[in-house]
Amino acid sequence: MAHPVKRPACYEDLVALPEHVVGEIVDGELHVSPRPAPRHALAASVLGHELGPPFGRGRGGPGGWVILDEPELHLGGDVLVPDLAGWRRERMPEVPVDLPYFVLAPDWLAEVLSPSTAAHDRKRKLAAYAREQVHHVWFVDPEARLLEVLRLDGATYRLVAAFDGDAAVRAEPFDAIELELGALWAR
DSSP states (O other): OOOOOOOOOOHHHHHTSOTTEEEEEETTEEEEEEOOOHHHHHHHHHHHHHHIIIIISOSSSOOOEEEEESOOEEETTEEEOOSEEEEETTTOSSOOTTSSSBOSOOSEEEEEOOTTTHHHIIIIIHHHHHHTTOOEEEEEETTTTEEEEEEEETTEEEEEEEEETTOEEOOTTSTTSOEEHHHHTOO
């Protein structure tokens, strides 16, 4: 018996999803995950609060960045929603508020890992980010209390640093300030 041909997912499939889930399209396949759990949401929010003032607003740091929570990225045929993304101001001088999503790949992004999303984030989404030349990716794992810093090296990423516990760290591309890791894991 012949198997029916599966059609690639489209944007209408994302729009039709219920509001309590996050939908993404990677390689034509629809991926649906639950909204972030409290520990995940806390880590992403604290990271945004730590980086926003010194880099987004220039308070206590060099400025020069646009940093956003959960932007919808339309990159190639993929629709991706990282937990945080940042663009250098020289590449995105104005936020395109007239569009419902972003088509310019960020310079940096962070994915907060959870048991339901870690494999997807580390494999399929990371490959899409490399294809689109996202220069830095951070994986934040609140369960393991671990920050992994990856830098694009040709067509793939190279792990350049890993930090765990509650240390104060400097992590590229935001190494102009110290980041207190303990705040990300606050319980």
